[in-house]
Amino acid sequence: MAVGGREFRSLDELRRYMAECDRCPLGCTRRNLVFGVGDPHAELMFIGEAPGEREDVLGEPFVGAAGKLLDELLASIGLRRDQVYIANVLKCRPPGNRDPLPTEIAECAPFLDEQIRLIDPKVIATLGKFAAQFVLKTSRGITSLRGKLYRVDGRQVIPIFHPAAALHNPGYRQVLFEDFRRLRAVLARTPEQAAEACAEGREVEPAREGAPRVVECETPRLFDLE
Numbered sequence: 442m443a444v445g446g447r448e449f450r451s452l453d454e455l456r457r458y459m460a461e462c463d464r465c466p467l468g469c470t471r472r473n474l475v476f477g478v479g480d481p482h483a484e485l486m487f488i489g490e491a492p493g494e495r496e497d498v499l500g501e502p503f504v505g506a507a508g509k510l511l512d513e514l515l516a517s518i519g520l521r522r523d524q525v526y527i528a529n530v531l532k533c534r535p536p537g538n539r540d541p542l543p544t545e546i547a548e549c550a551p552f553l554d555e556q557i558r559l560i561d562p563k564v565i566a567t568l569g570k571f572a573a574q575f576v577l578k579t580s581r582g583i584t585s586l587r588g589k590l591y592r593v594d595g596r597q598v599i600p601i602f603h604p605a606a607a608l609h610n611p612g613y614r615q616v617l618f619e620d621f622r623r624l625r626a627v628l629a630r631t632p633e634q635a636a637e638a639c640a641e642g643r644e645v646e647p648a649r650e651g652a653p654r655v656v657e658c659e660t661p662r663l664f665d666l667e
């Protein structure tokens with residue numbers, strides 16, 4: 442979905458366009474717009490929910506305690522944050538870290554769609570409920586979505602809990618590390634192996650007109666963890 446009928450040539454051009462964005466009320470309360478960071482040609486893109494307090498101050502996603510855990514998770518599969526791209530569904534902080542509103546997501550969505558188009562990642566890892574629901578175009582909860590692999594617009598999508606969940610409930614920590622091992626297995630696939638892994642599957646929900654088809658891949662062939 443282009444932004445106001447316009448397609449951008451680069452992330453920098455999109456970032457400049459968004460600098461003064463006030464398409465939703467969060468544009469009036471943010472300190473900094475949190476556009477995203479990382480390799481603009483990354484094979485792996487992470488999508489989180491929205492900036493928190495520290496992200497709002499620094500203008501960078503995942504720089505608080507959840508960001509530290511994300512760095513640890515990345516290191517566990519041999520990656521650094523400059524080798525991936527990290528963005529959020531919302532680019533401005535909801536006051537008091539409340540959940541994003543549907544109207545805010547709808548206004549901000551074209552920017553994320555444009556980021557995905559420009560980066561063109563092979564794999565998208567969504568972090569938490571809102572990102573999973575946005576990318577997979579579903580209202581299903583994160584607990585039923587995680588642990589599975591999906592195919593959207595030719596990309597593999599793997600929903601993961603938000604790292605912040607492990608800060609509140611340490612039991613999630615191990616689940617996160619397991620999901621990152623699965624992510625590593627998905628990343629290691631050749632395009633042919635990826636297509637084969639998702640050759641069979643079923644639509645998550647009937648695609649709306651003009652929307653991409655979202656397929657849940659056959660679970661037993663998903664992750665091949667040795």
Ligand code: SF4
Nearest residue numbers: 462465468532533549
């Ligand atoms: S959240 Fe998105 S749509 Fe709302 S003001 Fe920020 S950049 Fe604009």
